[in-house]
Amino acid sequence: xxxxxxxxxxxxxxxxxxxxxxxxxxxxxxxxxxxxxxxxxxxxxxxxxxxxxxxxxxxxxxxxxxxxxxxxxxxxxxxxxxxxxxxxxxxxxxxxxxxxxxxxxxxxxxxxxxxxxxxxxxxxxxxxxxxxxxxxxxxxxxxxxxxxxxxxxxxxxxxxxxxxxxxxxxxxxxxxxxxxxxxxxxxxxxxxxxxxxxxxxxxxxxxxxxxxxxxxxxxxxxxxxxxxxxxxxxxxxxxxxxxxxxxxxxxxxxxxxxxxxxxxxxxxxxxxxxxxxxxxxxxxxxxxxxxxxxxxxxxxxxxxxxxxxxxxxxxxxxxxxxxxxxxxxxxxxxxxxxxxxxxxxxxxxxxxxxxxxxxxxxxxxxxxxxxxxxxxxxxxxxxxxxxxxxxxxxxxxxxxxxxxxxx
Amino acid sequence: xxxxxxxxxxxxxxxxxxxxxxxxxxxxxxxxxxxxxxxxxxxxxxxxxxxxxxxxxxxxxxxxxxxxxxxxxxxxxxxxxxxxxxxxxxxxxxxxxxxxxxxxxxxxxxxxxxxxxxxxxxxxxxxxxxxxxxxxxxxxxxxxxxxxxxxxxxxxxxxxxxxxxxxxxxxxxxxxxxxxxxxxxxxxxxxxxxxxxxxxxxxxxxxxxxxxxxxxxxxxxxxxxxxxxxxxxxxxxxxxxxxxxxxxxxxxxxxxxxxxxxxxxxxxxxxxxxxxxxxxxxxxxxxxxx
Numbered sequence: 001x002x003x004x005x006x007x008x009x010x011x012x013x014x015x016x017x018x019x020x021x022x023x024x025x026x027x028x029x030x031x032x033x034x035x036x037x038x039x040x041x042x043x044x045x046x047x048x049x050x051x052x053x054x055x056x057x058x059x060x061x062x063x064x065x066x067x068x069x070x071x072x073x074x075x076x077x078x079x080x081x082x083x084x085x086x087x088x089x090x091x092x093x094x095x096x097x098x099x100x101x102x103x104x105x106x107x108x109x110x111x112x113x114x115x116x117x118x119x120x121x122x123x124x125x126x127x128x129x130x131x132x133x134x135x136x137x138x139x140x141x142x143x144x145x146x147x148x149x150x151x152x153x154x155x156x157x158x159x160x161x162x163x164x165x166x167x168x169x170x171x172x173x174x175x176x177x178x179x180x181x182x183x184x185x186x187x188x189x190x191x192x193x194x195x196x197x198x199x200x201x202x203x204x205x206x207x208x209x210x211x212x213x214x215x216x217x218x219x220x221x222x223x224x225x226x227x228x229x230x231x232x233x234x235x236x237x238x239x240x241x242x243x244x245x246x247x248x249x250x251x252x253x254x255x256x257x258x259x260x261x262x263x264x265x266x267x268x269x270x271x272x273x274x275x276x277x278x279x280x281x282x283x284x285x286x287x288x289x290x291x292x293x294x295x296x297x298x299x300x301x302x303x304x305x306x307x308x309x310x311x312x313x314x315x316x317x318x319x320x321x322x323x324x325x326x327x328x329x330x331x332x333x334x335x336x337x338x339x340x341x342x343x344x345x346x347x348x349x350x351x352x353x354x355x356x357x358x359x360x361x362x363x364x365x366x367x368x369x370x371x372x373x374x375x376x377x378x379x380x381x382x383x384x385x386x387x388x389x390x391x392x393x394x395x396x397x398x399x400x401x402x403x404x405x406x407x
Numbered sequence: 408x409x410x411x412x413x414x415x416x417x418x419x420x421x422x423x424x425x426x427x428x429x430x431x432x433x434x435x436x437x438x439x440x441x442x443x444x445x446x447x448x449x450x451x452x453x454x455x456x457x458x459x460x461x462x463x464x465x466x467x468x469x470x471x472x473x474x475x476x477x478x479x480x481x482x483x484x485x486x487x488x489x490x491x492x493x494x495x496x497x498x499x500x501x502x503x504x505x506x507x508x509x510x511x512x513x514x515x516x517x518x519x520x521x522x523x524x525x526x527x528x529x530x531x532x533x534x535x536x537x538x539x540x541x542x543x544x545x546x547x548x549x550x551x552x553x554x555x556x557x558x559x560x561x562x563x564x565x566x567x568x569x570x571x572x573x574x575x576x577x578x579x580x581x582x583x584x585x586x587x588x589x590x591x592x593x594x595x596x597x598x599x600x601x602x603x604x605x606x607x608x609x610x611x612x613x614x615x616x617x618x619x620x621x622x623x624x625x626x627x628x629x630x631x632x633x634x635x636x637x638x639x640x641x642x643x644x645x646x647x648x649x650x651x652x653x654x655x656x657x658x659x660x661x662x663x664x665x666x667x668x669x670x671x672x673x674x675x676x677x678x679x680x681x682x683x684x685x686x687x688x689x690x691x692x693x694x695x696x697x
Contacts, residue, residue, distance in 0.1 A: 030595035030625050038517050038591040041579040101577015101592065101630030112557035112574065119580050120556040193550060193687055194586035342588040343541065343683070349522040 008381060015374055022370055026098060033363040039347055039356035040338040044364045045099040047331045048371075050185055051214070052092035053126075054207065054326065057182040058215015059085035060133060064175040067167065076229050076392045079140060080222050081215075083382060083389060086133045091375035093126070098367060118191055122184040129177045136170050139163055141387045182211045189334070196268040197261055197337045206253045206333070210326055213246045217322040224316035228393055233312075240315055244301060247322065251294060254329065268340055275336040280357040285332050293325015468657055469647070471670055477645055479663035485564035488664040489637055491648075492674045493540050494696040497658035500525050500538040507653035511638065513613035513622060516598055518591040520635035521650050540659065542650065543568060543589040543635035544683065544691030551581040551590060560632065566664075566692050567637050569616060572627040581632050586684050587691075593622070595629040614640045637661070664692075 036043050059081040065071070066078035097106060110127070114120045142163050159166070186204030193199050220239060223229055231239075258276075261269040276285040300318035304311065335358045341347045347356055360368075383389045479487050500523050508514070508521045524539040549568050552560050559574035560581055582590045599606040612619045615628070617640045622629055638648035646652075651661045662671035671694075674680075679696045 027625055030630055031592075032595050034594075036592075036594070038582065039588075041582040041592055099578075101579075101632075102575070102625075102627070105574070105576050108574070109556050109576070112559070114555055114558040116553045117556045117558075117580075119554060119578065123556060188580075191554070192584050194584055338583065342586060343524060343539075345524040345526055345539075346522065346541070346588050349524050350517065350519045 011377060012381075015377060018370065019374070022367065023103075026367070027103065031101065033361060035359060035361040035364065037356060037358075038350065039341065040335055040358040042099075042338060043335055043358050044331075044360035044368060045095045047327070047334055048368055049092050049095040049099070050207070050334070051327050051330045052088045052095065053185060054182060054211035054330070055214045055218050055323075056085045056088040056092060056133075057178045057208075057211040058213065059088065059218055060174060060178045060215075061212065062215050062219050063136075064171050064178070067171045068175075073231070073235050076226075076395075077219060077223060077231065079388050079392065080226055080229070081219055082133065082137060082140065083386065084218065084222060084379070086130070086137055087375055087379045087382065089126075089130050089133060090378075091371060093130070094371045094375075095368070098371075118184060118188045122181065122188055125177060125181045125184060129174065129181045132170055132174045132177055136167060136174065137386075139167050139170065179208065183208055189337075194342060195337050195340075196266050197272040197340075198333075200257065200260070202253060202257050202260075203333075206250075206257060206329075209246065209250045209253050210329055213243075213250045214323060214326045216243050216246050217319040217326070220315055220319035221323065224312065224319075226392065228395055236312060236315070240301070240304065243315075243319070243322075247294075247297065247301075250329075271340040272336050275339060276332055279336075280339070281332060281336045284328055288328030289325055289332050292321050293328055297322040297325060468660065468670060469652060472647055472651065472660060472662055473645075475662050475666060475669050476642070476647060479666060479669075480642075480645060482663075482665075486665060487565040488692070489545070489566050489642070490662065490664045490671050490675075490692045490694065491542060491545075491637070491651075492660040492671050492694045492696060494656075494658045494660070494674075495538060496696065497656040498523070498538040498540060499656045499658075500536070501655055503653040503655055504540055504650035504659065507649040508635070511613075511641075511649040512615055513609070513611065514633075515593060515609075515622065516596045518593055518633055520589075520591075520633070539695070540650070541587060541589065541683075542637075542693060544587050544689065544693045545637065547690035547692065548688055550584045550586065550687075550689060554580045554584045556580065567639060568634070569636050569639060570632060570634065572616070572618070572620065572631050575627070575631040577630040577632065579632065585634075586687050586689060590632050590634045593629045593631055593633050595622075595625065597622075616640060617643055 034043065062074075063078045063082040063085065066074045066081075071078075097103060100106060109120060109123050113124075139159070143160050183204045186207030189195070189198040190200060190203035216239070220243060223231060223236070223239070258273060262273050264270075275281050297318050300314055300321060304314040304318060307314065339356050339358060341356075383393065502523055504521050505519060505523055509519070512520060514520065521540055521542045524541055526537045526539070528535045528537055545566055545568050547566065549562060552558075552562055552568060555561075556578060557574060557576060559576065560568065560570045562568050577592065579592055582592060597605045597609045599609060610621060610623060612621045614620075615636060620626075620628055638646070638650075641648060647661055651659045660671050660674055662669045664672055664675075666672060674696065675694050677696060681695050681697055682691045682693070683695070685691075
């Protein structure tokens with residue numbers, strides 16, 4: 001772990017320069033370097049936005065449940081979840097930020113509201129949710145280190161005295177907010193009557209269940225990264241039980257969506273399913289979503305459970321495999337739907353091609369990696385500077401023998 | 408000899424007279440038959456051709472639409488409802504509307520406000536083709552304005568769905584929400600990109616929505632959602648939309664639905680009329696005569 005502040009300054013300066021360069025390029029070039037077009041207008045970045053938001057919501061719900069039910073055994077893990085939830089939320093925000101056409105107008109969503117727009121509600125809730133998570137993080141840190149609590153202002157005294165109460169009520173607020181934010185993301189797609197495959201009531205539910213799954217998978221992943229949390233094997237088993245239950249739920253809702261649309265045999269939705277099953281997105285579906293996301297995750301999970309010693313690293317690998325699979329669910333439920341032309345022959349007349357297959361461009365991947373790496377660096381910085389996390393890391397005096405996470 | 412001739416003479420006379428009388432009777436009877444016909448012919452010579460009823464116009468439909476447009480513009484804007492009627496039987500898929508629109512609005516690659524969808528119907532030898540020009544439907548119940556997070560796209564009182572370029576974020580939610588694929592995003596490309604020079608015509612200003620805009624850098628309309636707007640800037644100046652004036656088959660009609668005597672209102676009272684994807688409840692303002 002990097003302890004020296006000088007080194008941090010160096011890292012952040014480099015990051016700032018790189019950000020400046022990337023943003024300059026993005027503003028000057030617009031979105032020309034992406035492989036997006038007027039048929040598939042949302043691609044990799046929107047997928048990452050939904051993905052990170054899902055992880056954030058899942059992690060926050062874990063924190064919320066642990067907090068409300070006062071589950072002491074998972075306390076440290078819950079605090080890590082809260083912090084990770086905040087960082088993934090910011091990472092997600094960056095993805096949606098670079099995806100829009102006019103970056104400078106982003107703030108106008110908060111002054112030019114449209115009550116009938118799900119996206120308008122979504123962005124407002126997103127910000128309120130982010131502030132709630134940030135406040136919780138601040139309150140959780142109050143009184144941990146003396147240098148933060150020796151100021152004697154009325155506000156700080158009040159905050160210190162009412163810390164527990166404020167955390168409790170903020171958590172009460174945060175849980176429905178988290179559900180609304182991610183349910184809202186699902187609703188964002190589900191309310192679009194133009195796209196039959198999205199236009200189903202189970203779509204927001206899929207998003208929520210996937211968020212729960214990504215949350216619990218991320219928790220197991222983080223548990224593997226923060227060795228010092230030292231959870232007893234029986235609690236890890238409990239976590240793994242929740243993990244498998246949510247996997248089953250997720251598979252169930254995803255299959256329901258696919259089955260209903262397959263059975264209904266409506267042109268537009270069957271076209272999406274054909275694209276997924278044996279069309280241009282078949283690899284992404286069979287290898288990514290089914291192969292890695294379900295089969296590999298379940299095999300690894302089964303090995304973990306059958307092994308009498310219950311080696312944790314196998315469960316850890318299973319959680320990684322699951323997190324990759326969820327990314328594919330997001331991808332497969334967004335772009336193939338857009339690839340299906342709204343009016344037959346439209347795509348040919350505009351682009352001269354029959355179907356529009358979207359493959360992210362190299363630049364889209366580079367930008368995505370840059371945002372993720374930046375988020376990772378900020379995450380590391382937080383881990384080494386935020387009092388509660390420092391406490392967790394340094395407890396039981398195991399010095400710095402943990403890996404980091406990429407969320 | 409002379410006496411011998413007499414009876415012969417008498418017989419000849421008799422036959423002659425008989426023939427004459429018979430012929431006369433025949434002609435008379437024929438004349439009796441022909442009389443009404445001759446009279447009928449005479450009668451037709453006196454028939455007067457009635458003038459055309461006032462509602463039937465002999466002038467070109469474009470002139471008529473132009474006049475009606477001027478009439479409509481005198482009304483308050485909220486009393487107008489602009490609609491477009493496209494006669495698919497008259498459309499020859501010449502793409503003049505598509506090209507005219509692109510030139511009028513300075514459209515970049517991939518942004519097409521009014522493509523003409525060409526379909527082949529049937530199997531050989533029973534084949535036919537169908538052409539469907541697809542402008543923005545300017546729905547009465549537009550799904551695109553509903554989803555816009557900042558209300559940058561909205562429905563005007565005269566029924567035109569327009570976009571405020573200076574407000575639009577470019578989130579492309581409306582692109583996903585439009586059931587007709589009528590919206591495009593301006594990615595900032597040029598037709599003459601990757602050539603030695605971007606041609607000056609691509610940097611000429613356009614006047615969509617009555618605002619002078621030059622497509623350059625990252626300025627609007629680059630980075631915005633774009634769509635057909637029934638050439639608002641032309642309407643404001645008393646001109647018909649470009650696609651209407653460039654249509655060589657006179658297949659596209661435009662006018663005010665609220666004028667009951669207008670051309671478009673009369674055209675849509677037909678069993679041939681249909682609107683695209685009506686089951687979605689969008690109530691398009693573009694009607695097709697199939």
